[in-house]
Amino acid sequence: MKYNEILEIDDTDKKIIELLEKNPEMTHSAISEKVNKSQPAVGARIIKLKRKFLLSEVIGAEFNKLDIKLARIDLSVKNVEALWTKFRKCPYIVNCFKITGKFNMLIEIIAPNVTTIEKFIDSCLRKDKAIVDIHVNYIIDSLRKYVVPLSFEIEKYQDSGCGYFCGDGPLNTKDLEVLLNGS
Template sequence: MKYNEMLDIDETDKKIISILQEDPETTHSAIAEKVHKSQPAVGARIIKLRRKHLITEAVGAEFNQLDLKFARIELSTKNVSKIWERFRSCPHVVNCFKMTGEFNLMLEIIAPNVKTIEHFVDSCLRKDPLILDIRTNFVIDSLRKYVVPLYFEIEKYEESGCSYECGGPITKADLKVLMDS
């Protein structure tokens, strides 16, 4: 089955999506020229594609353009739902994915340095009896533009520490050492 059928789109829609993936700031007029349609027709198609969730706005940082460390941490857990809920409000976790296989959760973590990620893994993940195994991979590059969300909840963490039993509280001074290392 082709995407056209699965997503109920045509070749023009695919071209519009491709143009916007390459440069989300492309104007409707510029897109109209490239797909040989009127600007109002392109605008209507973009609205339709947004309603179908085929075009969304991803605001964040382009991974390759910043000096941040990005890790994907795979977890083998006894209770996916419980761990999933725990990470819903964790200031370290950018995203969490449920997966099939031996490793049933994957976390995405963004931090200023490797030491901060290692501290999270050691103090929060390794101490949790529901987590059976951990595999950490640091992402060093991406073939295409990859936008990662930036969650500023970590700034609240700096003031209050972690509220989870997994790692216990961390002081402002300890966090400063981690963030500046």
């Protein structure tokens, strides 16, 4: 089965998607010239593709162009749904995936530095009894442009790695001091 059948699109729709993937700012007139359709027809197709969730806009930072750190963390957890709900609130987590295999959850974490990611892992993941196993990989570069949303909320807790938005509630002052100072 081809994408055309699964997604209920034709070759013109595919060409429009390809053009916009290469240049999201391409005008309807430029697209209409490339696909041999009128500008209003292209506009209607773009609206249709957006309604089918085949065209989407992502606002964020280009990971491979900035000095920010990104980690892929594979987790083996007891209750995926419970952590899914908790992680939804976390500003460090770029995305969370339910997966198959040895691990059943994958999260992507973004932070200004590796130390912050390590503190997040230690304070939020390793202490969570619902998490059975953790495997961390730091992402060094990406082949294609990879846009990730930035949350500036993480600056509110001074590299604490957890607390303000955590599903478990904020850390108390003593816990925060121990986490930041190691004493």
